[in-house]
């Protein structure tokens with residue numbers, strides 16, 4: 001089938017080599033349209049959400065349950081899923097680095113702060129991979 005096809009067929013999401021940022025302008029627009037039904041759409045300033053999920057953000061005594069939203073821009077917003085308020089964002093720069101500690105715990109290093117995050121569902125590696133792909137997309141000349 002591949003040989004008969006004159007063009008490379010659009011890569012499917014399930015293809016392991018497809019990066020989270022591998023999106024045509026048309027795909028971005030199509031997904032933005034679909035995103036309007038996402039309850040977090042109004043919090044992400046019109047940016048396309050690439051990945052979202054509930055995480056625990058550890059700071060001070062009590063960990064905070066937050067919806068983490070990785071978007072084009074790039075941005076890493078976090079919102080309170082109960083009040084639906086945007087609580088903040090992890091600042092992006094070429095120096096941002098993800099680090100998985102295990103399947104649940106991962107860190108996001110920024111120049112001024114290390115964010116201690118935990119994915120209760122155990123997708124920490126997926127988070128780090130997605131963050132790394134976004135980093136490479138926006139800062140291609142940096143070493144990861």
Ligand code: 4IP
Nearest residue numbers: 057058059060061062063064066078087088089
């Ligand atoms: C808060 O803890 C929450 O963890 C905040 O998280 C956090 O802000 C505050 O850190 C921290 O003091 P307490 O409510 O127990 O005091 P969130 O904003 O998600 O609610 P950020 O957003 O920065 O993690 P400070 O130092 O940023 O205020």
